[in-house]
Amino acid sequence: MAPMSCCCSPAAVRRRLPVLAWLPRYSLKWLKMDLIAGLSVGLTVIPQALAYAEVAGLPPQYGLYSAFMGCFVYLILGTSRDVTLGPTAIMSLLVSSYTFHEPAYAVLLAFLSGCIQLAMGFLCLGFLLDFISCPVIKGFTSAAAITIGFGQVKNLLGLRDAPRQFFLQVCHILRNVGDTRVGDAGLGLVCMLLLLLLKLMRDHMAPMHSEMPLGVRLSHGLVWTATTASQNNYRIDANQELLAIGLTNVLGSFVSSYPVTGSFGRTAVNAQSGVCTPAGGLVTGVLVLLSLGCLTSLFPYIPKAALAAVIIMAVAPLCDPRIVRTLWRVKRLDLLPLCVTSLLCFWEVQYGILAGTLVSGLILLHSVARPQMKVSEGPVLVVQPASGLHFPAVETLREAIVSRALEAPRPRCAVLDCTHVCSADYTVVLGLAGLLEDFRSHGVTLAFVGLQVPVLRVLLSADLSHLQHFPTLEEAEKHLNREPGTQPYNVGDDSVPEHKVALLKV
Amino acid sequence: MAPMSCCCSPAAVRRRLPVLAWLPRYSLKWLKMDLIAGLSVGLTVIPQALAYAEVAGLPPQYGLYSAFMGCFVYLILGTSRDVTLGPTAIMSLLVSSYTFHEPAYAVLLAFLSGCIQLAMGFLCLGFLLDFISCPVIKGFTSAAAITIGFGQVKNLLGLRDAPRQFFLQVCHILRNVGDTRVGDAGLGLVCMLLLLLLKLMRDHMAPMHSEMPLGVRLSHGLVWTATTASQNNYRIDANQELLAIGLTNVLGSFVSSYPVTGSFGRTAVNAQSGVCTPAGGLVTGVLVLLSLGCLTSLFPYIPKAALAAVIIMAVAPLCDPRIVRTLWRVKRLDLLPLCVTSLLCFWEVQYGILAGTLVSGLILLHSVARPQMKVSEGPVLVVQPASGLHFPAVETLREAIVSRALEAPRPRCAVLDCTHVCSADYTVVLGLAGLLEDFRSHGVTLAFVGLQVPVLRVLLSADLSHLQHFPTLEEAEKHLNREPGTQPYNVGDDSVPEHKVALLKV
16 A cells, blocks of 8 residues: 555645546547547446346336446546446345345445445555455356346246245246247347357457547447456556445435446446546446436336346356366365355355455465474474464474474474564564573574574564574584584674674664 | 374374373372372462452352362363363453353353363364464453452452442542451451562472472472462463363353363462372362362351452462563564553453454454565566565555556566565466566566475466566576576476476476
8 A cells, every 4th residue: 555645735635536637638539539438338338237227126227327426426536547337237236135126225225335435445444355365256256147147047038936046046947947938038049149249249350549430439339338358457546446436326325326336347348449538437427317318218118138138248258167277277275265255155145255255364364374384304403484474373383393303302403494584573582482492491402594684683672592593504503513613693692793793783 | 283183093082181191100209299289289279269259259169169170170181281270360350241140140151161162172273372462462461460459459458339340440449448447458468468478488499399308398389379470381282272171161060160261370389389290180179179068168257358368469470561661672563462452451351352362463464465575676676575475465566566667667677586485376376467467568577586386386387478487586687687698487488408397397
């Protein structure tokens, strides 16, 4: 995180209002590109918003109510030119647990979650998102995509009264697949084929740039609008994004929005349409408002099978089964959070994310509390923690050294190689003091090697008795093997040569 | 933790029933020492148990009900010859929140907490105790000692109707100090002086050993009984201890015990009395049972002021204000969990421990998520994480490198020195892949240095494109500065020399 400066300094204001950075430099060339991109995103968001409202268990117009506030807020507060806020498939699935087919609950949820996001943004709690690991994100998006996609199969087939829970729904559809309505299924399949065709067209088109004629770019945009891909590499300020999303939700709740967030798919549309600044959102927002003004009376006539086709094509790229093979190859332990997350997400998405993050966190804490150690047996035992040394690990380290060096018929000297240890807290110091005492009581020596300056400073300040340290392992072993020549830097020893004292005093 | 073997193997049985290790080798010499030690501990525990019951808000005999079961259970299950289980001052303070002056609640609490401890022991959750750092333990014991000690001042002065809450109690005593009853105060002060005298005698006595005549050892033990010190260096199996304490509490609840745990003070008495095996507990347990049989009718006549003196002298050594100075000198950040713990413990001990552990854990997670990095600026940027690289840190690392190397008017090459990194999970790999992509898109090179074999293996298995790694920083800089001679080990490059391929294949 950037260091906190005064909240009213010009730099802080510019960080909180990124619009100030790009607006003064705004040009006509940018305007043309933003217009195309905003139009493309607008034409994407209108059918998607109508469809996602169905996922959230709300009437279709609530999707549009949720689709414009984010555009205007992000214009002022957004850090990335590409990101677009609005209703998303996964957020709609999350919201569906709390709507009970009563829009008021969804709107209240938008207000409350907005307040929480604003508070998190102001308190700079965005770093918490770092603790959600990639396997958790992959497991959660894949499971949510399957849940959402399969939830639309009933609409695609024209089946009714399917239960909400994923596994029950699968059983229900399999049992009633004979009642499929041919008209619904036909329309749905045609829509899906059309979307697939557009996707294929897109995959064979060159990316858009500002030298293309307006007509080409517009048709380009139209192809993009109907299909998505999530392939972007953003580095954004998590706290600022929390502020933008939070404000969107709070303000949105005043216009009957349900909770919204950043959309992977439409963000990609925006980027590939060549957007230059967040001003593209202005066009999108106006387009959504226009459609709300003119088209609301037509919503009851939208076939559910067509919406189902839009949703299925939108979430299909989110499901990525190859991740299992990748993790098996790269890091098998990461399959655990992936499996926990995705399995629980089929039950309830929020529990899946929570449980997966917990499992990731436990794996992390375990690696911190039980670090790898390199042990070299020999006349002198050498133990090297393979990475840092944190307080939950110190008793294990002590046990490992004592059991190998002292709990034998003939106790032997040991060297603790701290090359990879960059800090030590009081618990670690106390544990090392106990270890030194263990060795002293057995009449053998424990020496330290490779102490980094901050660790050495902490150990010296704790006045550990019998602390001996050497710059290299060779010198330590030479001394411990009772070979004359090398003397340890015994603390308080006046004979320590000048350059060694300098090290102590850094 | 020791690796789990079959639960019925001889080694597993010996680990679960440590009595099998020492009983076959029991000797007459050990018996004499254990007899003295058991007697000493018994004479300590009887007045302490009566006094601690008062702290727990229970009639005095409940202290004795709680004092013998641990002796018998620990004989069979204990891993340390010195530890003694029984009522303690701090556990009594914790229990007092839940008794409401109704012993049945305290007994139920013993049963329930015993069940939880047994479950934790069987599930090998003893490692959780590693996450309670020393500052938390110090803060909690100091605050509990002050609370308990000050809670007895009203009994010492003969005041009545004092409120339970610490700060209210202080006000009450200050306001009513004029009502002090001279008899109570006199008796209390005489008892305290006597105990102080015994403590001074003890401090000037040589430690006990088996060559001393029986009479000397007995008088020695008598001096030890009345005073305590907690200066021991046990390394015990936390899971086995949980089993022993859990079983003690469950069985104890059948004989009206309230929750017990290991006593620092009496464990020290036991050690200094020269105990040889846990068999000393047998003597202690019988002594407590005898006192219950013969002395119960006398309990109402025990002056509260005398009990108060016993308690105050027992908890005084637990309060260690020097820890503040030590932490200020050694590691100032550790003052935070210390202060949080001790301040909240004055309100409720259990919240203090919880909050302190949470603060310790957050400091730990922060150091893992925001690791120190050594940055060397120059024509080539060199960044070295000072310790391990865990998944919550990877975005920060990426930000640090990109902002320094790429977000300048002229992007420059960079070296990521992974000398101290011993493992990488999928999130880290993905972050590094993104970083390589950032550099590729800017047309400059990111090279890796000092990759340990497990990290290298993970990176190779992920098929990172443009991965270049060098054994030393010098070689990397030589290559990046476009000096001919050194070639990176480009993955998939057939010209890699034999010994370098060997490294890749380890």
